[in-house]
Amino acid sequence: MSNKIVSIRELKREFRMGAEVVRALKGVTFDVEPGEFVTIMGSSGSGKTTMLNILGCLDKPSDGKYLLDGVDVGSLSRNELAVLRNHKIGFVFQSYNLLARTSALENVELPLLYNSSISSKMRHERAVKALEAVKLAERLDHLPNQLSGGQQQRVAIARALVNEPVMILADEATGNLDTRTSYEIMALFQELNQQQGKTIVFVTHEPDIAAFSSRTITLKDGKVVKDNRNTQVRSAREMLAALPVAADY
Amino acid sequence: MKLFNLIRIALKALQRNKLRAFLTMLGIIIGVAAVIAMVAIGQGSKQSIQDQLSSMGSNMITIRPSSNQTVGGGARLDASGLQSLTLDDVKAIQKQATFITEVSPAVQSKGQVINGALNWPTTIQGVSPEYLTIRDWPVKDGISFTQEDVNAADKVCLIGQTVAENLFGTGEDPVGKIIRFNKIPFKIIGVLAEKGENAFGQDQDDIVIAPYTTVQKRILAIPYIQNIYASAIDENSSALATAEITDILRTSHKLKPTDEDDFMVRTQAELINTFSSTSQLLTVLLTAIAGISLVIGGIGIMNIMYVSVTERTKEIGLRMSIGARGIDILFQFLIEAILISITGGIIGVLLGIGASRLVTLFLQWPTLVSESSIMLSFMVCAITGVFFGYYPAQKASRLDPIEALRYE
Ligand SMILES: Nc1ncnc2c1ncn2[C@@H]1O[C@H](COP(=O)(O)OP(=O)(O)OP(=O)(O)O)[C@@H](O)[C@H]1O
Ligand SMILES: [Mg+2]
Numbered sequence: 001m002s003n004k005i006v007s008i009r010e011l012k013r014e015f016r017m018g019a020e021v022v023r024a025l026k027g028v029t030f031d032v033e034p035g036e037f038v039t040i041m042g043s044s045g046s047g048k049t050t051m052l053n054i055l056g057c058l059d060k061p062s063d064g065k066y067l068l069d070g071v072d073v074g075s076l077s078r079n080e081l082a083v084l085r086n087h088k089i090g091f092v093f094q095s096y097n098l099l100a101r102t103s104a105l106e107n108v109e110l111p112l113l114y115n116s117s118i119s120s121k122m123r124h125e126r127a128v129k130a131l132e133a134v135k136l137a138e139r140l141d142h143l144p145n146q147l148s149g150g151q152q153q154r155v156a157i158a159r160a161l162v163n164e165p166v167m168i169l170a171d172e173a174t175g176n177l178d179t180r181t182s183y184e185i186m187a188l189f190q191e192l193n194q195q196q197g198k199t200i201v202f203v204t205h206e207p208d209i210a211a212f213s214s215r216t217i218t219l220k221d222g223k224v225v226k227d228n229r230n231t232q233v234r235s236a237r238e239m240l241a242a243l244p245v246a247a248d249y
Numbered sequence: 250m251k252l253f254n255l256i257r258i259a260l261k262a263l264q265r266n267k268l269r270a271f272l273t274m275l276g277i278i279i280g281v282a283a284v285i286a287m288v289a290i291g292q293g294s295k296q297s298i299q300d301q302l303s304s305m306g307s308n309m310i311t312i313r314p315s316s317n318q319t320v321g322g323g324a325r326l327d328a329s330g331l332q333s334l335t336l337d338d339v340k341a342i343q344k345q346a347t348f349i350t351e352v353s354p355a356v357q358s359k360g361q362v363i364n365g366a367l368n369w370p371t372t373i374q375g376v377s378p379e380y381l382t383i384r385d386w387p388v389k390d391g392i393s394f395t396q397e398d399v400n401a402a403d404k405v406c407l408i409g410q411t412v413a414e415n416l417f418g419t420g421e422d423p424v425g426k427i428i429r430f431n432k433i434p435f436k437i438i439g440v441l442a443e444k445g446e447n448a449f450g451q452d453q454d455d456i457v458i459a460p461y462t463t464v465q466k467r468i469l470a471i472p473y474i475q476n477i478y479a480s481a482i483d484e485n486s487s488a489l490a491t492a493e494i495t496d497i498l499r500t501s502h503k504l505k506p507t508d509e510d511d512f513m514v515r516t517q518a519e520l521i522n523t524f525s526s527t528s529q530l531l532t533v534l535l536t537a538i539a540g541i542s543l544v545i546g547g548i549g550i551m552n553i554m555y556v557s558v559t560e561r562t563k564e565i566g567l568r569m570s571i572g573a574r575g576i577d578i579l580f581q582f583l584i585e586a587i588l589i590s591i592t593g594g595i596i597g598v599l600l601g602i603g604a605s606r607l608v609t610l611f612l613q614w615p616t617l618v619s620e621s622s623i624m625l626s627f628m629v630c631a632i633t634g635v636f637f638g639y640y641p642a643q644k645a646s647r648l649d650p651i652e653a654l655r656y657e
Contacts, residue, residue: 053651056570058569058570058650058651058654059651078574078575079574079575079576082569082572082573082574082575082577083572083574085569085570085571085572086571086572086573087572091570091571093654097563097566097567097654099564099567100265101265102261106261110568110571111571111572113254113258114568114571114572114573114574114577115572116251159571163571163572
């Protein structure tokens with residue numbers, strides 16, 4: 001049990017809106033093993049983002065149990081959750097969420113600033129390494145508005161990696177990008193997963209994105225309706241090579 | 250998070266909005282500059298009044314006649330016409346007082362002093378040789394008169410700088426010359442050192458000093474004396490000396506216990522205190538006004554910090570999602586507010602010092618920038634930053650990360 005990254009049991013999340021109660025999650029149970037690449041699919045409003053927020057310790061379940069890397073999240077305070085996010089989670093958002101007028105390097109250094117056990121020298125080294133891993137070594141001093149959407153998302157991925165988290169969470173991380181750039185980002189995620197063994201949970205709408213993962217969980221109305229292991233994982237790198245050079249225009 | 254990192258983050262945020270940070274600072278800058286300049290002006294005038302008062306001789310005690318009797322329909326007599334002080338009083342003080350080092354009788358008269366074609370209106374002060382010791386007033390050229398001159402009512406005099414300048418040309422030595430005061434010839438035996446203005450703006454150098462006997466007999470034709478000057482053994486014993494003189498004079502004037510004093514004893518220390526307390530009040534008032542402008546500056550900071558927190562809601566959400574605790578966010582915004590107020594404080598102090606210098610330079614007002622006013626302004630700035638920055642920072646720290654991230 002303790003070697004699982006995520007272990008959730010009968011997880012429920014209700015939002016109280018005055019007299020009305022919105023039940024976004026109605027009892028979800030699944031585990032995530034180390035090194036898995038899981039996509040969460042489902043129609044709009046099915047509870048994917050709610051699920052991911054709980055997995056990322058941004059939100060707490062109304063009921064049920066959640067163990068993250070063996071830690072029972074339900075019993076933790078706001079501050080303890082913040083420390084847990086800092087040490088164990090890396091977030092990638094649909095809208096990148098980079099700090100404006102702040103260089104790529106400083107954006108990537110940000111999570112380490114909140115980790116007082118890391119010296120400024122180590123912080124710099126690790127941020128550079130993370131940006132190298134997302135192939136942006138040449139763009140350390142670029143500001144977000146000097147980078148393309150795909151590059152910005154890669155900076156965001158570097159920021160998610162830099163703390164060496166046990167799990168990377170992405171919410172429609174390719175939602176704002178065109179097909180080619182989406183594949184590039186997915187190729188990066190696959191590399192991180194296959195070569196570095198990073199555990200990834202990836203929320204998406206698109207089945208072709210889900211095809212790059214090793215497992216797909218489908219939600220509907222706050223419940224798991226399907227949990228498929230993907231036997232034929234497609235390689236984003238190969239797909240990318242197969243795309244016509246001027247595919248889009 | 251380490252404090253150093255927090256300061257770096259806050260500095261970065263301010264750098265991104267330099268103009269706004271500066272405009273926010275402006276309130277604090279003006280407030281602090283006003284405090285520094287106002288206190289400097291207040292302190293400066295207090296200091297200069299004190300200097301001037303002690304230039305009159307800080308241990309000096311003045312005894313004047315005062316009316317204790319009503320005549321006719323209850324009107325009191327004008328003090329200048331009173332004749333209650335005599336030479337016997339001076340002798341009694343000389344003999345009996347233990348807290349007094351020197352005593353001098355004094356009589357004075359206004360008049361025209363003439364040297365050939367030049368003339369000048371001035372005052373002649375008739376005193377004993379001790380007077381110059383009491384006033385702490387050295388003779389620059391020549392010598393002072395002696396007790397023998399007093400006994401013989403010799404027509405000798407000392408003149409002040411102003412009189413010397415107005416009666417004699419440059420390079421001309423007044424010592425040994427004869428001048429006429431109200432037609433009576435006086436031989437100048439010395440010129441006094443320059444003393445400047447006193448606290449009331451009077452030119453102390455516009456004077457002729459002569460033996461009191463000479464002035465009594467040859468100019469005023471009176472047997473009594475108008476004032477007595479004395480000096481206490483030191484500044485601290487002036488109260489004791491006053492009490493002592495009062496006792497001696499009441500005895501020598503044969504006053505009954507129910508009678509009021511027919512004289513007045515004034516010490517220099519009292520004067521200094523009176524002036525100090527008025528300028529103290531002025532300083533307090535000016536500082537209060539300046540303090541109010543600091544509060545307004547603080548409200549400006551609060552306002553901008555609220556705007557800043559709202560504007561940066563998404564940033565706060567992001568920071569929380571990557572592991573910032575509530576307290577990290579609180580400190581980030583608090584430090585930003587403190588940086589604004591302290592930077593404003595530093596600029597304000599410099600500006601205040603500059604303004605004080607300019608006031609001295611162009612208006613010739615004395616100013617004194619005290620370290621304590623700088624320290625105080627600084628503390629007030631830091632406190633202003635903490636106080637007015639706290640609520641916006643607390644608001645930021647209590648945001649829900651999910652809602653903050655979703656904020657557009
Ligand atoms: N803060 C909230 N307050 C009230 N209801 C909420 C809140 N957050 C989510 N919900 C509700 O919970 C349900 C699930 O929302 P969620 O955002 O998880 O859907 P989703 O699967 O991410 O949808 P999409 O694909 O459109 O992003 C929705 O019905 C939504 O209205
Ligand atoms: Mg969603």
